[in-house]
Amino acid sequence: MASDEHEFNATRIFGFLFLYTALEVAWGMFYEGPRWALWGGLLLFAYLKGYLIFTWFMHMKFEGWIVKGLMLPTVPLVAIVIFANMPDTSFNDDMLYPIGSQLEVELVEVGERVARDEDGNEILDAQGNPVMVSQERLVSTGKVTTMADKTAPKAITKAQQDALGGH
Amino acid sequence: MSEAIQDYDPAVDAPAHHHPIYDYDSGPPVDRGKFAIWLFLGTEVMFFTGLIGTYIVLRMGSASWPNPEDRLAVDLTALNTFILITSSWFMVMALQAIQGGDQGAMKKWLLATIFGGSVFLGVQVYEYIVLFQAGALPNVDIFWSTFYAMTGFHGFHVFVGIVWLICAYFEAVKGEYTKENYLRLELAGLYWHFVDLVWVLLFTIVYLM
Numbered sequence: 001m002a003s004d005e006h007e008f009n010a011t012r013i014f015g016f017l018f019l020y021t022a023l024e025v026a027w028g029m030f031y032e033g034p035r036w037a038l039w040g041g042l043l044l045f046a047y048l049k050g051y052l053i054f055t056w057f058m059h060m061k062f063e064g065w066i067v068k069g070l071m072l073p074t075v076p077l078v079a080i081v082i083f084a085n086m087p088d089t090s091f092n093d094d095m096l097y098p099i100g101s102q103l104e105v106e107l108v109e110v111g112e113r114v115a116r117d118e119d120g121n122e123i124l125d126a127q128g129n130p131v132m133v134s135q136e137r138l139v140s141t142g143k144v145t146t147m148a149d150k151t152a153p154k155a156i157t158k159a160q161q162d163a164l165g166g167h
Numbered sequence: 168m169s170e171a172i173q174d175y176d177p178a179v180d181a182p183a184h185h186h187p188i189y190d191y192d193s194g195p196p197v198d199r200g201k202f203a204i205w206l207f208l209g210t211e212v213m214f215f216t217g218l219i220g221t222y223i224v225l226r227m228g229s230a231s232w233p234n235p236e237d238r239l240a241v242d243l244t245a246l247n248t249f250i251l252i253t254s255s256w257f258m259v260m261a262l263q264a265i266q267g268g269d270q271g272a273m274k275k276w277l278l279a280t281i282f283g284g285s286v287f288l289g290v291q292v293y294e295y296i297v298l299f300q301a302g303a304l305p306n307v308d309i310f311w312s313t314f315y316a317m318t319g320f321h322g323f324h325v326f327v328g329i330v331w332l333i334c335a336y337f338e339a340v341k342g343e344y345t346k347e348n349y350l351r352l353e354l355a356g357l358y359w360h361f362v363d364l365v366w367v368l369l370f371t372i373v374y375l376m
Contacts, residue, residue: 010263014256021252025245028375029236039376046371049252050364057259057360066197070205074212081213082220086227 006062013056020049104143107136204354208361211324215365218320219372222313233310238303240294241374247290248370251325254283255363258332258356268346270339277336277352280359284329291322317369324362331355 024045031038055061060068115123115131123131195202226232235241261276295315305315335355338344344352 007263010256010259014252014259017252017256018249021245021248024371024375025241025248028371029241042371042375046368049367053255053360053364053367057255058357058364064197066195067201067205070202070209071212074209074216077213078216078220081216082223085220085224 006059008056010056013052017049017052020045020052024049104141104145105138106141108139109134110137111135198350200350200354201357204357208357211361211365215320215368218317219368222317222372225309225313229309235374235376238310239314239374243290243294244370244374247287248366250283250290251287251363251366254280254287255360257283258359262349262353262356265339265344265346265349265352270342270344273344273352274336274339277332277339281329281332281336284325284332284359288322288325288329291318291325314373317373321362321365321369324365328355328359328362331358 024042027041027045028038031041060071111134112132113135115133117123125131257276257280261273261280264270264272264276303311305312332355335352338351
C-alpha cells in the first residue's frame with residue numbers, strides 16, 4: 001500500500017540546504033569573532049538544515065501523531081545523555097590532568113647496575129669484574145602537554161589539493 | 168449416524184455468523200513498515216547521541232582542543248557535504264517520480280542517488296588513507312579517536328544505505344514499484360535522509376567547531 005502522497009517543491013528545499021551549507025562553511029572558516037558567536041552561528045545553520053531535511057525530505061510534516069510520537073522521546077533522552085554526563089568532566093578547571101592531555105616524562109639516570117646478558121648472567125670484563133651500566137628511569141617532568149601543543153599533521157590538505165588538481 | 172446429521176449442509180443450515188467477524192485492524196493506524204523504520208531511526212538517534220554526546224563531554228573537559236581546520240581538510244569535506252545533500256535531494260526526486268507514475272525517471276534519480284552516496288564514501292576513504300599516511304591514527308590522541316569513531320560509524324551507515332538503495336534499484340528494474348505501491352522505496356529514502364541529517368550535524372561539530 002502506498003503512503004499518502006504529499007507534493008512539495010523539493011528543489012526549493014534543496015536550494016535552501018545548499019545556501020545554508022555554503023553560509024555555514026564560510027562562517028566556520030572565515031569568522032574571526034568570539035567563540036560563542038562562531039559556535040552559535042554554526043549550530044543555527046546546522047539546526048536549519050536538519051529542520052529542513054527532517055520536516056520536508058523525511059515527510060515528518062505530513063506524518064500523524066504516531067510517527068511524531070515515536071521520535072518525541074529521543075529529545076529528552078538526548079538531553080539526558082549529554083547533560084547528565086557533563087558534571088563529571090566538563091567545565092572543571094580543577095582537573096589535575098585534563099582530558100586529552102599527557103604528562104611529560106623523561107629518562108633520568110638514577111645510578112648504575114650490573115650488566116646482564118639475555119640469559120640473566122652477569123657480564124664480566126677481562127679481569128673478571130662485573131661490567132656496570134647506567135640505570136635509567138622514567139620520571140615525570142611535572143609538565144602537562146595538551147593536544148594543541150602537538151604538531152598537527154597538515155599533510156592532508158596538500159595531498160588533497162594535488163589530487164583535486166590545485167583546487 | 169443419524170439422519171439429521173447426515174442431511175446437515177453447512178452452506179444452507181449453518182447460522183449466517185457463527186463466529187465474530189472483526190472489521191478492525193489491531194495494528195497502529197500507520198503502515199507497518201513506516202512504523203518499524205521510524206522506531207529503528209529512533210534507536211539510531213540514540214546511537215549517534217551516544218557518540219556525539221561523548222564527544223561533547225570529552226571536548227568540554229579538555230584543557231584545550233586543536234582547531235579542526237589545522238588538522239582536517241575542511242574544504243574537501245565541505246564539498247563532500249554538498250554531494251551528500253545533493254544525493255538526498257536526488258532521493259526525494261526519485262520518490263516524487265514514482266508518485267507521478269514515471270518509472271524511468273525514478274530509476275534515473277535512484278541511480279544518481281547511489282552515485283552521490285558512493286562518491287561521498289569514496290572521498291571519506293581517501294581522507295582516511297591520507298590521514299593514516301600522515302600518522303593521524305586513532306590512538307594518537309583523543310581528537311583523532313573521537314574523529315574516527317564518529318565519522319567511521321557514519322561512513323558505515325552510508326555504506327549500508329548504498330547497499331539498501333542498490334537493492335531498491337534492482338526492485339525498481341523488476342517493476343516492483345508503481346504509482347500505488349512504493350512504500351519500500353520510501354523506507355529506503357527515509358534511512359538515506361537520516362544518514363544525511365546525521366552528517367549535517369557531524370560536519371558542523373567535528374569539522375567546523
